[in-house]
Amino acid sequence: MFFSAKKLTGGYGGANIIEDCYFEVERGEIVSILGPNGAGKSTAMKAMLGILNNSIGDVFLEGKNINKMKPQDRIKSGISFVPQTNNIFTELTVKENLEMGAFLIEGDINDRLNEMFDLFPIIKEKSDQFAGELSGGQRQQVALARALMTDPKVLMLDEPTAGVSPVVMDEIFQHILNIKKKNIAVLMVEQNARQALDISDRGYILVTGRNAYEGSGEYLLNDDEIKRSFLGG
Amino acid sequence: MDLLNSIILLTNFIVVPAITYGSQLALGAIGVTLIYGVLRFANFAYGDLMAFATMIVILFTWYLQSLGISLGVLPTALIALPIGIIATILISIFFDKAVFKYYREKKSDPVILIVVSLGVMFILNAIVRIIIGPGDVTFMDGSRFILKANEFKNLTGLNEGLAIKSTQLITFITTIITCSLLFYFLNKTKTGKSMRAYSNNEDLALLSGIDPGKIILLTWILVSILATIAGTLYGLDKSFKPLAYWNNLLPIFAATIVGGIGNPLGAFYGGFVIAFTEIGLTYAYKKFFIYLLPEQLEPNSLVQYISTDYKFAISFAILIVVLIYRPNGIFKGKVI
Numbered sequence: 146m147f148f149s150a151k152k153l154t155g156g157y158g159g160a161n162i163i164e165d166c167y168f169e170v171e172r173g174e175i176v177s178i179l180g181p182n183g184a185g186k187s188t189a190m191k192a193m194l195g196i197l198n199n200s201i202g203d204v205f206l207e208g209k210n211i212n213k214m215k216p217q218d219r220i221k222s223g224i225s226f227v228p229q230t231n232n233i234f235t236e237l238t239v240k241e242n243l244e245m246g247a248f249l250i251e252g253d254i255n256d257r258l259n260e261m262f263d264l265f266p267i268i269k270e271k272s273d274q275f276a277g278e279l280s281g282g283q284r285q286q287v288a289l290a291r292a293l294m295t296d297p298k299v300l301m302l303d304e305p306t307a308g309v310s311p312v313v314m315d316e317i318f319q320h321i322l323n324i325k326k327k328n329i330a331v332l333m334v335e336q337n338a339r340q341a342l343d344i345s346d347r348g349y350i351l352v353t354g355r356n357a358y359e360g361s362g363e364y365l366l367n368d369d370e371i372k373r374s375f376l377g378g
Numbered sequence: 379m380d381l382l383n384s385i386i387l388l389t390n391f392i393v394v395p396a397i398t399y400g401s402q403l404a405l406g407a408i409g410v411t412l413i414y415g416v417l418r419f420a421n422f423a424y425g426d427l428m429a430f431a432t433m434i435v436i437l438f439t440w441y442l443q444s445l446g447i448s449l450g451v452l453p454t455a456l457i458a459l460p461i462g463i464i465a466t467i468l469i470s471i472f473f474d475k476a477v478f479k480y481y482r483e484k485k486s487d488p489v490i491l492i493v494v495s496l497g498v499m500f501i502l503n504a505i506v507r508i509i510i511g512p513g514d515v516t517f518m519d520g521s522r523f524i525l526k527a528n529e530f531k532n533l534t535g536l537n538e539g540l541a542i543k544s545t546q547l548i549t550f551i552t553t554i555i556t557c558s559l560l561f562y563f564l565n566k567t568k569t570g571k572s573m574r575a576y577s578n579n580e581d582l583a584l585l586s587g588i589d590p591g592k593i594i595l596l597t598w599i600l601v602s603i604l605a606t607i608a609g610t611l612y613g614l615d616k617s618f619k620p621l622a623y624w625n626n627l628l629p630i631f632a633a634t635i636v637g638g639i640g641n642p643l644g645a646f647y648g649g650f651v652i653a654f655t656e657i658g659l660t661y662a663y664k665k666f667f668i669y670l671l672p673e674q675l676e677p678n679s680l681v682q683y684i685s686t687d688y689k690f691a692i693s694f695a696i697l698i699v700v701l702i703y704r705p706n707g708i709f710k711g712k713v714i
Contacts, residue, residue: 220587228582236578237571244568245575249587291586 147171148206148224148299148330153192155200162188163354166202170330170347172298175321177341177362178334179375180351186334187229187303189351193332194226194301195219206299221249225297229304229334232288235277239268242276242287246294254294261290264323282313289320293329300324302333306340318344339376342366350375379536384669386538390527396650396657398546398615401553404649405608406626407633408560408642409601415577415640416597417478419491424601425627426502428609429620430469431602433510435462435610436517436618443519451521451544453614459606466602473498474598482594499624506620515618518545545615556607557646560600564642569596577640625690629656632693636700638707647709652693660686 149169156162163185170176178186191197193204195216204211211219220226234242243261247254262269265286271279276287285305292300305321306314314337322344325331335341342348342362350358350371358371365371406428413421421427438458448454477498481491524547527539564570576583576593584590609623616622633652637644662680671677684692700708 216584217587217589220585226585228585231579231582234575234578234582237575241571241575244571245583245586245588248568248572291582295587 146205148332150189150193150205151203153189153200153202153204155192155197155202156188157197158199161354163192163200163351166192166351166354166356168193168332168349170299170332172330173325173328174346175325175331175333175344177338177345177348178332178351179338179341179348179365180357181375183353184351185354186351188354190226190301190303190332190334194224220295223295223298224301225292225295225299226301227288227292227303227305229307233276233284233291235275237276238273239276239279239287240272242291243268243294246291249295257294257296261293264293265290265320281309282316285309285313285317286320289317289324293324297329299330299332302331304334304336306335306337314340339366342376380669383536383538384666386530386536386540387666387669390538390540392654392657392661394540394542394546396653398549399657400650400653401549402608402612402615402649403626403629403633403653404646405553405556405604405611406630407637407645407649408557409604409608410630410634411637411640411642411645412597412601412604414634415642416573416593417482417491419488419495420631420639422492422495422627423473423499423502424605424630425623425625426499426506426620427466427470427602428605428612428626429506429618429623430502431462431466431606432609432613432618432623433506433620434465435459435606436510436515436613438462439517449520452548453518453520453545455517455610455614456548459610462606462610463603466606467599469502470598470602471595474594503620503624510618510620512620515613517618518614520544543615545611549611549615552607552611556604560604561643563600573597628690628697629653629693632697632700635697636708638709641707641709644707644709648707651708652696655696656689656692659683659692660689 146169149167151167153166154161154164166185166189168176168178168189178189180186188197192200192202195214206222206224211222214222234245237245240258243258244254247257250257267283268286268290271283276284279287289305302321306317309317318340321331321333333341342365345362347361348359348365349356350365358365366376406424410421410424413419413424435455435458438461439455442454442457447457449456477494478491481494521544523541524544525540525542527541530540531537564574572583572588573593573596575586576588576590612626629652633648634645636651637646637648660682662682664677664679664681667677667681
């Protein structure tokens with residue numbers, strides 16, 4: 146497996162939020178982590194990034210154990226993350242946002258910038274505006290582009306469609322499909338389970354901090370029990 | 379003629395002094411705002427950091443003078459500035475490592491850091507008074523005036539003179555150069571942008587690989603440079619007195635808040651807003667009206683809105699009004 150996590154256990158200091166969780170994702174694959182509120186989806190993602198202080202378990206990138214790595218070093222080694230909220234620099238221009246995404250890249254970043262402008266045409270138009278002045282959907286695109294600036298191998302998204310309209314949601318999912326084509330491993334946490342599974346290759350459903358179901362997007366969408374319990378009938 | 383006289387009168391007594399004072403406040407306020415933006419607390423030790431910086435500059439100026447080194451018409455203190463800057467950077471880093479770092483790592487409340495900065499303020503204040511004493515020190519040398527009132531009168535034939543002290547011009551020019559360099563740094567360089575990014579969204583800056591340690595170090599360096607320049611300019615223009623810097627803390631904080639806390643450009647303008655209001659309101663306009671109004675309407679009183687004794691009340695009033703009506707500052711909310 147290209148990127149995988151095993152036996153993730155941890156929380157915020159009190160009781161464990163997640164227990165013995167595991168996830169796997171290949172390059173060029175979209176994998177969704179789904180589940181009811183409070184199932185530990187975001188916590189699991191934080192554990193994989195190394196920003197959850199009280200967590201144990203193994204995380205592998207290209208077969209290498211990156212457990213001991215600090216979050217910054219994980220980013221350097223090719224993992225990028227888009228948080229659910231506060232995921233852009235509102236008081237920097239769109240272009241500056243992208244430049245900050247490429248902070249760790251030494252040398253010329255114009256190629257990366259142009260690639261992002263091709264991927265997200267709208268942010269090319271708005272590149273000199275302050276990111277805080279953009280609409281919700283545009284902000285989300287800036288957030289994705291910022292995370293992609295380092296040319297990551299693994300992209301983690303925490304609820305990329307939270308709080309946007311259905312039209313914008315489709316647009317964002319379309320962008321995520323385009324990102325997948327760049328041979329990036331995409332791992333996302335989602336609330337809009339049905340729509341997320343539509344574009345996902347595989348999915349994991351967490352219940353109270355443990356892996357409950359897993360399978361291809363198609364399988365999860367068509368399983369009666371899962372439909373009833375998690376996809377709203 | 380009367381109109382010209384009245385304009386010169388206001389220029390001489392309000393515009394020129396307010397531009398000078400405003401420049402000094404602007405430099406101070408930018409320093410306070412940078413600390414707030416990056417380290418997220420109001421640093422009450424800033425006034426005394428300025429006093430410390432100026433003291434080092436004075437001591438080194440004296441040393442240079444004893445060697446017979448001078449800058450001719452310019453004050454010798456300008457050569458001593460780099461030494462003052464280095465010493466101030468060192469003491470800032472010392473206090474950061476010895477004091478502020480502990481509370482930062484504990485993620486203490488901003489209000490605790492404010493109280494901590496009060497402690498640092500007392501220490502700095504004591505150091506300065508032990509070394510150089512609490513009294514007035516004049517360290518200005520070089521030529522005193524660029525334009526003397528009498529010369530101006532002879533030159534123009536007007537009743538009113540316009541005097542420009544060399545310190546006033548030096549203050550203004552130095553401020554413009556310093557601020558231009560600073561804004562260039564913050565807006566155009568990668569490191570400057572990363573500083574703004576860190577100030578705007580700390581968590582995302584970490585996720586982008588920006589090293590907070592470097593940003594904090596850089597902030598103290600910039601702030602020390604600003605404190606040394608602002609303190610020295612103020613000392614050259616008025617005279618050096620440790621307590622005067624502590625007193626200036628109120629107008630500096632007012633300027634910071636007027637400009638929007640964390641917004642360096644706002645702090646720059648805020649300095650001038652405070653200076654012009656303070657000097658404009660404490661000036662006695664009697665002579666001005668005598669020039670402009672017909673004889674019957676001439677005022678008997680001084681037409682001074684507020685006594686100069688209350689000049690700090692003006693900063694305080696502006697502070698309160700801004701906090702009530704525009705708590706994010708008078709400019710659009712763009713934080714560094």
